[in-house]
């Protein structure tokens with residue numbers, strides 16, 4: 001199967017009250033861990049690619065890895081640009097074979113965010129590519145995006161509903177209390193915002209910053225209308241801690257397969273557990 005847009009998998013998720021996971025890829029081992037977990041759990045999955053990861057892996061390698069994964073495992077997989085910052089990078093990704101893009105216009109005023117997102121939706125939908133938009137300011141650190149907690153602003157439900165009616169994005173990321181990266185305390189999620197918006201629009205709400213959120217909070221967010229949950233940091237931690245412990249135990253290891261293999265297994269475990277938590281297992 002070739003790469004697919006997020007549209008169908010997210011429609012199914014919203015209708016049946018589960019969420020599809022976006023797991024960010026940073027190299028070959030992340031890609032393999034995620035697709036193997038999805039295959040074993042019989043789940044659709046979304047490969048998220050930040051602009052930083054795109055620079056690191058290269059556009060051609062990124063698309064080739066994702067396509068190879070979708071073909072080898074015959075799974076519905078979307079290759080999705082995470083927090084696309086400009087029209088230029090979005091067009092470049094679509095041309096190269098991405099099946100989904102996020103335009104993050106959350107730092108613009110509402111009307112400008114709508115106008116820019118609309119432009120992205122127009123070109124993307126024309127070629128069957130799905131689009132995620134964003135409203136409010138999600139806190140934390142992801143690549144070059146740094147938002148202090150004091151600057152994080154929750155999305156306003158009435159603005160989010162208006163944004164969706166104007167843009168018709170396929171998924172809507174809202175700032176509701178989660179943050180990218182490692183949490184200092186327990187995040188306080190505003191389920192009321194998710195519910196108020198998800199009950200009035202056709203698309204699911206996207207929960208960014210899915211790492212480190214207690215399982216029960218994730219379940220509740222999904223119940224209130226979150227149909228896509230993004231995870232990156234937990235896989236980074238699993239990967240790095242595994243290889244750090246192997247290298248610290250044995251200073252003679254030089255074969256990367258001896259530490260990257262176990263790191264890949266650790267990430268696969270994280271992804272399998274998240275897929276079951278999100279409820280997207282046994283859906284294909």
Ligand code: 13P
Pocket residue numbers: 024048082083142179180181182207208209210211230231232233234
């Ligand atoms: P975490 O790194 O906190 O899991 O967030 C991932 C994310 O939201 C990607 O957009």
